[in-house]
Amino acid sequence: MRDADLTLDCASQVSDKNPSVAPPLKVSDCSQITDGAASVVLVSGKYLDKIGRDKNKTARLLGYGHTTDYLPLDKKDAPTFSIARKAAEKAFRMANLTPRDLQGAEVHDCFSITEIVAYEILGLAESGKGVELVKSGATALPQVRTEKFKGPFQIPVNAGGGLIADGHPVGATGVRQVFEAYQQLTEQAGARQIESAKKFLTFNMGGSLTTSVAMVWGRD
C-alpha cells in the first residue's frame, strides 16, 4: 500500500480509485491482504549475563496485559471496550508507568477508525478525544510534520505506516510490532527513528477487540 499512487486528497474521498468498502470506510481506510513474516529472539536476563551481553543495550519487557472478551461485537460495550482497556491497564500497572511516560507506540490499525478507538482504550486520549489527539499532530513523527507541534504531550504512533500503509499479514502483525519496538528502542529504525525512545507500547488485538494484548517495552 505504501507504493500506491494515492495522494492525501484522493485518500480522503470516495472515488473510482478509492472506492467505498463499508461506508464510511474506503479502501484507503483498510489494511490490505498481505503476505509476510516477522520474528524475535527472546531471552532471559540470566542468559544475557551468561553470554556477557549488556542488558542496557537491548529492549526489556516491562509489563503486559492480555484479555479476552465475548466474540460477537454486539455483546461488547462499544465504544468503551472495558475488557480491552483492562489489558492496557494491566500492562501499565505492571510496568509502573502511565501513557505519558511513553515516547512511541505501535497500535493495531487494521482500519483507520481502529487506531482512534485504540488511542482511547490505551489512555493516550480521553474517551471521545481520540480524534483531537490525531488532529493535534501529537501522534505524527516529528520528521513528517508540516507545522510545529505545540501540544504538551506527543507520542509518535505507527512510525512505519502501521497495518494500513505497511501491511497486515495477520499472524505476523503482533510480532512485527514487537520487532519495531526493539528497533526503535535500540535506535535501528532509520528514517522512522523516534528520537530518544526509551519506553514503547505495542497493542495488538484480534477480531472486534475480542483478544487484546498490550505490552510495554523499555530500555534501561
Place this chain on the structure above:
Amino acid sequence: MSESVYILGGGRTDFKRNLKKEGKTIRHIIIEAGKKAIDDAKIDPAEIQAGAVGNFNAGQFTKQLQLGAFIPEIDPKLRGIPTMHTEAACASGALSVLLGAEWIIGGFYDVVLVVGAEQQKTMSSLDGSDVLGAAADYHNEKPDTAISCFRNCSGGLRRFISRNTARAKQTWRWLHGKITPTPS
C-alpha cells in the same frame, strides 16, 4: 516478573511481496524470518530451546498447518525442540510473543524463537474475506455474503465514526508510510 525478558534480535520480510508469484509458501517466510532473527541475535542456533509460531489461518489460506514443524527447517540444530502455535485472529502474533515471554518468566526456557507469519494472497478477495470472517463470530455475524461480515462489524463501529475522524488520521499515517520504507 520473576525473570526478566529481553529481545536479543529480530527480523521481518518485506510486506509488499506476493509469495505465490515468487513460487513460495508460508513455509519459506517462516524460515526466512527465523534465520534473520537468529543472525541478528548473533547466537548459535543450538542455544534456542523452544519455538513459538503465531498464525491466524494458514489452514484455510494455504491448507497447511502444524507450522511449528517449519522451525527445524530454519536450522538443523533446531530439530527436536518443543514448538507451539498460537491463534487469536489478528492477535495471533502478540500471543506467540507472550507465549515465549511467559516461558521465560516461568523459568521453563532462557532462549526462545518467536515467528509470526501469514500468507493471504492465495485466493480471490471474496474468498479471502470469507476466511477472515473466522476472526469474527462467523456463524452468527456472517449474514448473506462474506464481505458483509466485515460490513457488519464496521457498521457497529460506525456509530462513533465521523468522516473527519478517518480523514484526520489518514493524513498522518500516509505521510509515515511515504517516508518510511520497510526494511527488508
